[in-house]
Amino acid sequence: MTAPVLSLRDLRTEYRTDRGTVQAVRGIDLTLQRGEILGLVGESGSGKSVTCMSILKLLKRGGHITSGVAEFDGRDLLQLSERQLTAVRGEKIGVVFQDPMSALNPTMTVGRQIVEVLLQHRKISRKAARDRAVELFELVRIPSARTRIDSYPHEFSGGMRQRVMIAIALACDPDILIADEPTTALDVTIQRQILALLKELRDRLGMAIILVTHDLGVIAETADRVMVLYGGQVMEEALVADLFAAPCHPYTRGLLAAIPDPRQAGRPLSPVRGSPPDMRTPPPGCPFAPRCPQAMRICETPPPMFDATGNPALQAGQRARCWRADATAPAQIFETPS
Amino acid sequence: MSSASRLPIGWLVQRVAMMLVTLLAVITLTFALMHAVPGGPFVSEKMLAPEIEAALNAKFGLDQPIWRQYLNYLGGVLTLDLGPSFKYPGVSVNSMIADGLAVTAQTGLLAIICVVAFGVPAGIVAALNRGRWPDTAAMFIASLGIAVPSYVIATVALYIFALRLGWTPAFGLDDWRGYILPVFALSGFWMSFVARLTRSSLLETMGQDYIMTARAKGLPAHTVMLRHGLRNSLIPVVTVLGPVVANLLTGSFVIEQIFALPGIGRHFVQSITNRDYTAIMGITIFYAAFLMLMILIVDLLYLWLDPRISYGDRK
Numbered sequence: 001m002t003a004p005v006l007s008l009r010d011l012r013t014e015y016r017t018d019r020g021t022v023q024a025v026r027g028i029d030l031t032l033q034r035g036e037i038l039g040l041v042g043e044s045g046s047g048k049s050v051t052c053m054s055i056l057k058l059l060k061r062g063g064h065i066t067s068g069v070a071e072f073d074g075r076d077l078l079q080l081s082e083r084q085l086t087a088v089r090g091e092k093i094g095v096v097f098q099d100p101m102s103a104l105n106p107t108m109t110v111g112r113q114i115v116e117v118l119l120q121h122r123k124i125s126r127k128a129a130r131d132r133a134v135e136l137f138e139l140v141r142i143p144s145a146r147t148r149i150d151s152y153p154h155e156f157s158g159g160m161r162q163r164v165m166i167a168i169a170l171a172c173d174p175d176i177l178i179a180d181e182p183t184t185a186l187d188v189t190i191q192r193q194i195l196a197l198l199k200e201l202r203d204r205l206g207m208a209i210i211l212v213t214h215d216l217g218v219i220a221e222t223a224d225r226v227m228v229l230y231g232g233q234v235m236e237e238a239l240v241a242d243l244f245a246a247p248c249h250p251y252t253r254g255l256l257a258a259i260p261d262p263r264q265a266g267r268p269l270s271p272v273r274g275s276p277p278d279m280r281t282p283p284p285g286c287p288f289a290p291r292c293p294q295a296m297r298i299c300e301t302p303p304p305m306f307d308a309t310g311n312p313a314l315q316a317g318q319r320a321r322c323w324r325a326d327a328t329a330p331a332q333i334f335e336t337p338s
Numbered sequence: 339m340s341s342a343s344r345l346p347i348g349w350l351v352q353r354v355a356m357m358l359v360t361l362l363a364v365i366t367l368t369f370a371l372m373h374a375v376p377g378g379p380f381v382s383e384k385m386l387a388p389e390i391e392a393a394l395n396a397k398f399g400l401d402q403p404i405w406r407q408y409l410n411y412l413g414g415v416l417t418l419d420l421g422p423s424f425k426y427p428g429v430s431v432n433s434m435i436a437d438g439l440a441v442t443a444q445t446g447l448l449a450i451i452c453v454v455a456f457g458v459p460a461g462i463v464a465a466l467n468r469g470r471w472p473d474t475a476a477m478f479i480a481s482l483g484i485a486v487p488s489y490v491i492a493t494v495a496l497y498i499f500a501l502r503l504g505w506t507p508a509f510g511l512d513d514w515r516g517y518i519l520p521v522f523a524l525s526g527f528w529m530s531f532v533a534r535l536t537r538s539s540l541l542e543t544m545g546q547d548y549i550m551t552a553r554a555k556g557l558p559a560h561t562v563m564l565r566h567g568l569r570n571s572l573i574p575v576v577t578v579l580g581p582v583v584a585n586l587l588t589g590s591f592v593i594e595q596i597f598a599l600p601g602i603g604r605h606f607v608q609s610i611t612n613r614d615y616t617a618i619m620g621i622t623i624f625y626a627a628f629l630m631l632m633i634l635i636v637d638l639l640y641l642w643l644d645p646r647i648s649y650g651d652r653k
Binding site: 090 | 546547548550551553554555566569570643645646
């Protein structure tokens with residue numbers, strides 16, 4: 001395996017609010033290989049968006065990274081000053097946000113919004129930047145690029161705006177594209193097109209993509225590898241095919257079971273019962289334990305990540321943060337209900 | 339699409355027509371109210387001989403039925419002639435407004451410049467330093483400026499700077515220093531108001547998603563603030579600036595009284611006590627028309643500030 005393009009170790013991020021400190025991310029490790037699409041999946045509040053925004057220190061007011069290392073290009077991004085980070089943001093790492101309706105500046109033509117990022121990072125003329133912007137528009141397949149470039153965001157549909165966002169994120173040929181719920185605000189057919197576009201661009205340009213979503217369908221369709229997040233921690237990670245074929249963590253299994261199956265129409269949906277923990281006072285052990293149908297007494301102790309070593313239930317590269325994945329545990333612990 | 343091509347001619351024509359209708363309503367209402375008030379221009383302490391009063395009434399047309407007077411007046415307004423003053427023989431209301439405005443507009447214009455030149459930057463600085471001392475200091479001063487009435491500011495400033503320290507003259511505009519206190523007193527409130535508004539609007543804008551996009555592009559913080567934040571946060575500021583301009587340019591009676599400035603505000607109040615019918619009407623009409631014009635300009639500025647706004651000429 002070649003060196004990963006990004007490696008995140010023990011990231012911890014919290015939000016200090018008037019009503020207490022929210023521990024949004026609690027020790028996340030992540031490695032991103034060159035050219036791969038890594039999916040981060042989880043429900044709202046699981047820490048998936050905060051994890052990616054922490055990489056570039058793009059946190060909203062009150063957000064603080066309390067520990068961790070984000071190794072990229074031989075440097076730790078989390079140690080960089082705001083000024084040093086401006087050379088990474090938009091240049092080495094591009095970001096596509098969730099809602100293309102609000103993520104573009106409404107009072108600026110889309111062309112200017114692309115030209116702006118080019119002029120910031122490249123020593124090129126305004127004219128050259130404009131030509132490049134047209135090229136980028138063609139790359140993300142916006143029709144009549146040359147004329148559309150002078151339009152304002154409100155003159156585009158949602159899908160087209162998201163294409164504009166992607167063009168902005170890709171303007172400087174980044175090594176990594178962070179796509180934070182890029183299709184959540186779009187309707188299903190447009191969703192398909194945008195995902196297909198992301199995949200195609202990855203194949204053509206070779207950048208790695210971190211794809212954040214709450215939709216396992218999006219993961220199945222687009223990602224190579226997936227990490228399931230819950231309560232600010234990674235519950236399970238695996239190649240996409242392995243995760244769908246043999247999910248290990250009870251939370252993952254619950255999520256997969258909750259997907260409606262059209263072949264079994266009429267069958268009642270089986271949601272994951274309960275609600276996510278209050279991250280101001282997360283459970284002491286496994287964050288999922290309070291909702292877990294298979295919780296045991298030991299689940300009050302935080303489980304480590306278990307990998308496939310000695311555990312036939314896990315595939316190579318698959319890891320799960322669950323005591324049930326502990327291949328060395330004495331059998332009787334599984335018999336102690338909590 | 340450039341702003342020029344978005345200039346909505348049809349809308350503009352409609353707007354001007356609506357302004358004329360509004361103006362007619364203002365004229366009619368003021369006319370009715372004015373005549374409903376007891377007294378008249380020639381009623382004063384020393385009784386005029388009845389025949390002289392009758393002659394005066396006849397000369398100014400006050401002996402005619404009310405509806406006739408109204409129509410006569412409207413005719414005058416149509417030809418932009420606001421009539422003669424009833425109180426000051428030989429002075430036309432047009433020239434009265436022109437003279438008063440010459441004084442008022444000078445201080446008013448300077449006050450507007452102060453509001454924009456100090457209010458907006460103070461708001462920006464406060465927003466940039468949210469929660470730190472420049473913010474606290476600016477907002478403390480702005481709260482004072484809003485809470486303390488202008489005549490108190492004017493009187494205190496007059497006492498300290500003109501009487502005690504002698505740095506500025508106590509009245510009149512003969513010297514450039516004479517402008518300082520009236521302009522300060524006039525602009526104090528609006529400066530504070532605009533500073534607070536700019537701050538809150540900018541902070542709100544800075545919480546928008548596209549600001550995060552701008553940061554994610556790798557733009558430096560000040561570029562994010564100035565290029566992406568400021569323009570979008572100026573819309574509410576421009577909204578209040580229209581009426582503020584009208585307000586300041588048409589003067590403040592209190593300030594003009596305190597600093598003994600022969601401005602239009604003073605004329606207005608005096609004309610009411612004098613029952614100087616034409617002067618009351620004229621100044622009211624002038625103020626109404628000016629205010630509507632300012633609001634129209636604000637609406638046109640929106641087109642330039644926010645490309646999403648259109649006034650229905652397109653499509």
